[in-house]
Amino acid sequence: MIHIIILRIRMFLSKRIMLLIFVLFPLLFSFIALNYLKTDDFEIKTTIGVVDADQSGFSKNVIERLRRDKSLMVLIFDENSGHEALIKEDIIGLYIIKEGFFETIKKGNTQRIIEVRYLADNYTAPGITDMITPHFLLDILKEQTMLIVNKAEFSGNAEMGEKFSELFLDYTTTYEDSEELELQIILNSIDSKATKPLFNTSKEIIIRYFLSVILIFMIITGFYQAFQVNVDREHGIIGRIKLSKCGYYQYVLGNVVGIAGIVFIISVLQMLLLKNMLFYQLNMAKLVVGLAIYSLSISLLSLAIMSVLKKGSDFQLAIPYLMIIIWILGGWIYSETIINSGMLQYMGLIPGMMIKDDLINQFTDVGQNIRCESIMMEMGFQIFLFCFIYLKGKSGYNKNVN
Amino acid sequence: MVLNDLSIQIEQGSIAGVLGPNSVGKTTLLNIMSGLVIPDSGEVFFEGGSVSDFKSHIGYVPQEIALYHDLSVKDNFRFFSGVYGLNRDKSRDRMAYIYDIMALKDLHRMKIKNLSGGMKRRVNIGIELLKDPTVLIMDESTVGIDMGARKGIIDMVRKLNEKGITVIFTSHHMSELESICTDFFFLNEGKIVLEGKKKAILGKDEKKRTLEDLYNDIYRFFE
Numbered sequence: 103m104i105h106i107i108i109l110r111i112r113m114f115l116s117k118r119i120m121l122l123i124f125v126l127f128p129l130l131f132s133f134i135a136l137n138y139l140k141t142d143d144f145e146i147k148t149t150i151g152v153v154d155a156d157q158s159g160f161s162k163n164v165i166e167r168l169r170r171d172k173s174l175m176v177l178i179f180d181e182n183s184g185h186e187a188l189i190k191e192d193i194i195g196l197y198i199i200k201e202g203f204f205e206t207i208k209k210g211n212t213q214r215i216i217e218v219r220y221l222a223d224n225y226t227a228p229g230i231t232d233m234i235t236p237h238f239l240l241d242i243l244k245e246q247t248m249l250i251v252n253k254a255e256f257s258g259n260a261e262m263g264e265k266f267s268e269l270f271l272d273y274t275t276t277y278e279d280s281e282e283l284e285l286q287i288i289l290n291s292i293d294s295k296a297t298k299p300l301f302n303t304s305k306e307i308i309i310r311y312f313l314s315v316i317l318i319f320m321i322i323t324g325f326y327q328a329f330q331v332n333v334d335r336e337h338g339i340i341g342r343i344k345l346s347k348c349g350y351y352q353y354v355l356g357n358v359v360g361i362a363g364i365v366f367i368i369s370v371l372q373m374l375l376l377k378n379m380l381f382y383q384l385n386m387a388k389l390v391v392g393l394a395i396y397s398l399s400i401s402l403l404s405l406a407i408m409s410v411l412k413k414g415s416d417f418q419l420a421i422p423y424l425m426i427i428i429w430i431l432g433g434w435i436y437s438e439t440i441i442n443s444g445m446l447q448y449m450g451l452i453p454g455m456m457i458k459d460d461l462i463n464q465f466t467d468v469g470q471n472i473r474c475e476s477i478m479m480e481m482g483f484q485i486f487l488f489c490f491i492y493l494k495g496k497s498g499y500n501k502n503v504n
Numbered sequence: 505m506v507l508n509d510l511s512i513q514i515e516q517g518s519i520a521g522v523l524g525p526n527s528v529g530k531t532t533l534l535n536i537m538s539g540l541v542i543p544d545s546g547e548v549f550f551e552g553g554s555v556s557d558f559k560s561h562i563g564y565v566p567q568e569i570a571l572y573h574d575l576s577v578k579d580n581f582r583f584f585s586g587v588y589g590l591n592r593d594k595s596r597d598r599m600a601y602i603y604d605i606m607a608l609k610d611l612h613r614m615k616i617k618n619l620s621g622g623m624k625r626r627v628n629i630g631i632e633l634l635k636d637p638t639v640l641i642m643d644e645s646t647v648g649i650d651m652g653a654r655k656g657i658i659d660m661v662r663k664l665n666e667k668g669i670t671v672i673f674t675s676h677h678m679s680e681l682e683s684i685c686t687d688f689f690f691l692n693e694g695k696i697v698l699e700g701k702k703k704a705i706l707g708k709d710e711k712k713r714t715l716e717d718l719y720n721d722i723y724r725f726f727e
Contacts, residue, residue: 104586105583105586105587106587108583108586109572109583112575112579112583113572113574113575116574116575116579116615117574333572337568337569337570337571337572337573338566338567338568338569338570339570339571339572341535341540341564341566341570342564342566342570342584342587342631342632343587344540345538345539345540345559345562345564346559346584346587346588346589347560347587347588347589348587
């Protein structure tokens with residue numbers, strides 16, 4: 103088996119065009135893209151509209167905090183002009199601080215005091231709420247903490263109450279997960295006939311797009327290595343291998359591991375580049391595990407498709423169409439917006455596609471783990487595909503090797 | 505049915521020529537003899553035992569150039585040494601020996617795709633010699649190369665036979681079969697229609713005929 107693995111890697115390295123297309127070009131692409139992503143000028147601000155129906159000192163404080171967020175462009179509207187701006191897509195979401203906002207908080211209630219309006223076909227806006235919430239929450243928690251402290255201990259001593267509250271401010275972040283302080287936001291989607299691009303991009307969307315391209319490169323690499331395996335059949339080499347000490351099981355496993363190894367090595371090189379140039383927070387250990395699983399899935403998927411199509415020329419022809427299908431069904435960026443159907447989500451169960459989200463999240467969410475369910479699903483697919491490849495090829499291998 | 509009620513016995517140390525027009529079953533017969541293909545019925549014996557137990561003693565040189573064209577001669581030898589189960593020392597020794605008898609020394613760094621047809625054929629044969637085979641089965645191993653290169657290969661086959669290797673050979677070139685083979689087996693529609701030693705089949709002195717004449721006579725009969 104080890105000889106088959108070394109063979110696949112050696113064959114990959116022996117072709118300069120392979121090295122150019124599958125190693126050098128993607129690394130160059132990443133290098134250029136990362137240099138662009140690194141610049142401050144790149145920072146795209148997400149434009150939101152805010153309606154301050156409360157007009158309290160508290161609500162003004164919150165809006166001031168939002169303005170200081172470098173990733174946001176905050177425009178102040180009244181409700182009607184804000185709604186118009188939303189329809190014209192000058193803003194991605196309209197955040198309405200309702201009348202009575204501060205009074206409601208003082209009473210200890212944080213429910214339904216903010217409304218977010220967004221266009222139905224813009225899936226980014228509800229997500230941006232996660233960026234907005236901490237700005238509201240911090241002041242709400244501060245206010246709540248002061249109320250709790252005041253009520254509990256310092257009802258007769260305002261000065262002491264104020265001093266003690268300042269101490270408590272440091273601990274407000276620990277209350278973020280507390281249910282009684284949960285900020286429940288009203289979400290309202292509005293139908294529209296958008297003609298502009300479907301979403302405004304924040305830096306995270308650009309990064310996801312860039313990472314998706316890198317992972318797609320890996321799939322193409324895997325496909326072309328599987329195509330190389332077909333050479334064994336077409337050139338009669340299978341006969342020689344059959345008459346060797348290398349059993350069929352070892353041959354199949356050697357091909358799987360060989361192709362996975364090539365994809366894995368190239369993807370690790372990519373990730374090292376990404377870590378060193380921009381994504382300093384990356385946990386390489388988690389990433390390596392995820393990439394190993396992804397590479398194995400891609401290898402098995404490639405060989406399975408090759409075993410169905412049999413002819414190398416057919417497989418070559420099919421590769422662009424396979425890539426389109428994988429892009430549309432595999433849950434990549436844009437695909438959910440293009441196809442939003444319950445039935446199609448089952449067709450999206452393509453090997454490699456479960457773990458890819460976990461891989462991308464490693465870059466955008468510090469501390470995120472590779473989910474066990476993704477690993478289990480991928481392993482399930484891998485076992486199925488291996489059995490398929492083994493059984494599909496075995497009868498032909500035994501009976502007639504040509 | 506490709507082969508039908510066929511029995512064949514190859515004498516140790518001989519060079520057996522298997523002849524017949526296209527699609528009579530020559531390649532299938534050779535595939536079965538090598539253990540590459542399992543027949544629907546019947547058995548293949550090698551030195552008294554089943555051929556499947558002696559795969560490592562049988563070298564099979566296919567008609568195609570069964571090599572990795574993007575790898576060098578050396579890398580091809582290294583790979584097949586590995587899958588044939590040779591350790592590093594044995595592999596090195598065998599490769600040195602094969603380079604010598606097949607005149608491949610100057611080619612060992614060249615990629616297969618950059619070799620001429622004759623050179624590719626030599627490497628194709630050389631790979632099977634890694635096994636140190638007792639029997640070498642060669643299925644049209646001289647197809648598509650010029651006369652000079654063919655003569656070189658025939659000379660090598662003769663040398664290998666002199667070292668004790670039994671050779672089973674198919675070709676459409678009657679002259680090379682006649683020059684090298686000691687025994688002949690004529691196939692038609694999956695059966696052996698004529699077999700025998702060279703002298704007996706071709707005759708001698710004034711009754712001697714060429715293999716080509718004999719071939720034409722036989723197959724004209726079956727048309």
